[in-house]
Amino acid sequence: MKLDSKIPSGPIAQSWDKYRFDMKLINPANKRKFKILVVGTGLAGGAAAATFGELGYNVETFTYNDSPRRAHSIAAQGGINAAKNYQNDGDSIWRLFYDTVKGGDYRAREANVYRLAQVSANIIDQCVAQGVPFAREYGGTLANRSFGGAQVSRTFYARGQTGQQLLLGAYSALNRQIAAGKVKSHTRKEMLDVVLVDGYARGIVTRDLVTGKIESHVGDAVVLATGGYGNVFFLSTNAQACNVTATYRAYKKGALFANPCFTQIHPTCIPVSGDHQSKLTLMSESLRNDGRIWVPKNKGDNRAPQDIPEQDRDYYLERKYPSFGNLSPRDISSRAAKQVCDEGRGVGSTGYGVYLDFADAIGRLGKHAIEERYGNLFEMYERITGEDPYTTPMRIYPASHYTMGGLWVDYNLMSNVPGLHVIGEANFSDHGANRLGASALMQGLADGYFVIPYTIGHFFANNPVDKSVTTSHPEFQKAEQEAKEKINLLLSINGKRTPTSFHKELGTLIWDKVGMARNEAGLKEAIARIPQIREEFWANLNVTGEPDSLNMALEKALRVADFLEFAEVMAWDALERDESCGGHFREEHQTPDGEAVRNDEKFAHVAAWEYTGVGTKPNRHKEELTFENVPLSVRSYK
C-alpha cells in the first residue's frame, strides 16, 4: 500500500500558506448541504465542531459523557505552548518547530509540526477572545512558564487547570453553535462502529448508554476526536472511560494504525498505593520548574527525607543532564526514575518512587509564592496521600499518560479511508516518539480550530457525496446487527470473571512487557500471552444486567474487548521497531550510560499497521520521513 502523506512541496515556512491557497473552497451557501459527524467533544472535537458550525456546516457531536464539557482534555494541568515570544527570550515559530521535532526524537512529520508551530499563536488569541482567564502579569499582559524540553518560556497557563479553561472555552463556542441550531449534541452515546459505504466513511453506529438503543447516524464525513489509548495499561492518568474503541473499530474497517508503540509515560505521577487503585494522578510537569528530583545516593537508605543530608542525595536529573536538569523531556525523566528505582534506590513503601522536593524553592521564594503557583496541586497531593508537600517532599513515579501513536492521517488529517478524519490525540502525526509538555493542548486545538476546518472543505470539493445514502443502507444495518450480536454474546457468557479483572490482567502484562522498557523476549511473551487472555475473556466473562438499560459492566466489557485486540498491535509494533526512540525504549539499543540509540537508517519512518484479522499479524506499511529542516542528530539534553 502506498501511503500518500500529501505533504506540500517547497520551503516549509510557506507550505501551509501555499497549501491553503491551493485548496478548493466550498461556497458559504453550499456548506449547509454537508453534514459532519464529530465523535468526541474534547479540545480537538469541541473546537472542530464549533468551527464547522460557524462556517455553516451541519454538525452532530457524540460523547459518552453526560456533557461535552467532561471530556478528559479537562484534566490537563500545566499549560499550552505557543510561539508568541512574549518573554523576548528567543522564541520563534522555527524554535518551537525545532524543539518539537527534536523532542519527538525525529519520528514526527516535519511539515505537520511546522504548521502546528505556526498556528500556535492564533490559538492563544482565539482562547483569550473567548474569555479564557489565562494567568497574567500585573501590567495586564499574559504570563508564561517553562516546560520540559524547552529553554524558553512559551507555556501559557491558567493556574493548574489550563485544560479545563481551554475546554470550557471550546465548549462555550460549541454551545453557541448548539443554540444557533448548527450543531446537534448527542450525549451519553458511545460510538461502536464506523460505517463505510462504497469505500467512504459515511456514518457511525452508537449505543445510547441510558436506553441501550443501537442507532445509526449518517453524514458526509466522519471526524474522530476520540483521544488516546493510554488506558490499555489499566492504570494511567486517563479518565476511567477513555478507550480505544472508536479508533480500533476504524482500524478494523481498514484505517491504518500508526506507531501504536509510541506511548508516553509521564514522569511525575503519584505512586501506586495498593491493589484497589483505579487510576494514577498526575502532578503537573510545571512542578519541575521549582521542584528538585532526587533519591538517596545509597541503596537501602531508609531515613526520612529530611534526615538525609545533601551529600547523601542524588539529584540524578541535574547530574546527568546539567543543561535541562529537572526540566528534561518526559521520556528521559521517566526512564531515569525507573533506572534509580531498579537500582534499589527508590523511596516509599513500594520502592517505586522518587522525591520531588520543594524545600529549596520555598527557602528561596517563600511558601506564599509556591502556593500561588501550585497551590491546587499541593492540595490534591495531600488529599490523595495524606502527606503535606510543603514540609515533606512529594513522592512521584512515572505512569501512562498520553499516546503519540494513533490512526494514520495525511497532511489533511484524513486517514487512508476517504472521509474518515482523525484529530487530536487520536491521530499520530505531530509528536513523533515523544510529546513535549504543554503540546497536547496545542495540537488538539490546532487541529480543531485551524486545520480541519480548511481541509474538510477541500475534501468535500473533491469528492462528490452520494446523497441517496441513508441509515437504512445495508452497511448500516449490518454494522448495527454486528453491534447487537456482540452485546448479546457478552451478556450470555455467564462466566466468573469481571471485565475489570481482565482489564487489570492485560494492563499489568502491557506495563511489564510493553511499558517503559521493552525487549524482544518480553514482547514475544506479550504477543503469546494476549490471545490467551482474550480467549479466557470470551469464555469466562461475567456481565450482569440487560442490553437495553444503563449497564456499566457492559460498557466496560465492550471497551476491554477492544483493548484485548488492540494490545497485540501495540506489541507487534514495539517488536518490529528494533531501535530505541523517544518513549519507545528497546533495551537492546542503548548507550553504556542508558541513553536511547536510534537507528535512522532502518527506522526513520512511520509504521502504519493494516488489520488482517483478529489474532493474525497485521501488515506493516511504511511512510518514510525526511528531515530537511531539522537535521537528524543525537538528541542530547546534557
Place this chain on the structure above:
Amino acid sequence: MKLTLNIWRQKDKNSKGQFENYNLNEVSPDMSFLEMLDVLNEDLLHKGDEPVAFDHDCREGICGACSMTINGRPHGPEKQTTTCQLHMRKFNDGETITIEPFRAKPFPVIRDLIVDRTSFDRIQQAGGFVSVNTGSSPDSNAVPIAKVAADKAFDAAACIGCGACVAACPNGAAMLFTSAKIGQFALLPQGQPERKERVIAMVKQMDSEGFGACTNHYECEAACPKGISVEFIAMMNRDFMKASFSR
C-alpha cells in the same frame, strides 16, 4: 476498615427507588471513595447482581461527573473536595455511610446515583459564551487585563459544573453555577458587549428549568468543591437588575 453502606438504588427514571444495605469488610483507608464503590461493584458482579451505577470519569476532581450525596452532604464531608478525591481515611471503622444521588427537581435520577444534569448545558447554551468566531481575534496582548480581574474571573471560571450547589440548596437553586459563568465574563473585557443579554438569557433559562430561587443560605458555597464564592450571586443579581432596567 469495615463499613455498612446504605445506597439509593433505582432502576430507571420511571421506577421507584429505595435504599439498600451492603457490608464491606476490607476497606483500605488509602482508597478513594469511588475505589471503595468499585470494590463493592466487583463484589456485586461476582454475586451475579447489578453494580451500583454512578457517574465518574477523571477521578481527579476536575471533570465534575461524580454526583453523589454522602451522609447528607453533596461530595461528602471534606471541604472543597469532590467525591472522587475523597479518601476513606476520612471515615471511621464500623461507620454506616448513606449514599444517594444529588437531589433536585431539575436533576431527575437516571439510575441509582446517576442524575440528568443536561439542564446545566441548556443554561450555558442560553448565553454562556462570547460570540467570537474562530479566526477573528486580535493579538492576545492587545487588550491588557489587570491581574486582579483575571484572577477573579478565574475564581469563577473554576466551576466544574457538578451540581453540588443545587443539591445542597434547600430551594434547589442553580444560582451559584449560573452566576459563576456570568461572573467570569462580566469581569473580563471580552464579556462586555453581550453582558446584559447574557445575564437576562441565562437567568431566564435557569428559571425555566425549574431551579429554585436564592434565599441566602450559602449552602452552595459550603458544598462547592471549587470554593466558588456567593459573591458571584450578588454580582449576577446586580447585573440582572441593571440589565432589566436598561432594556
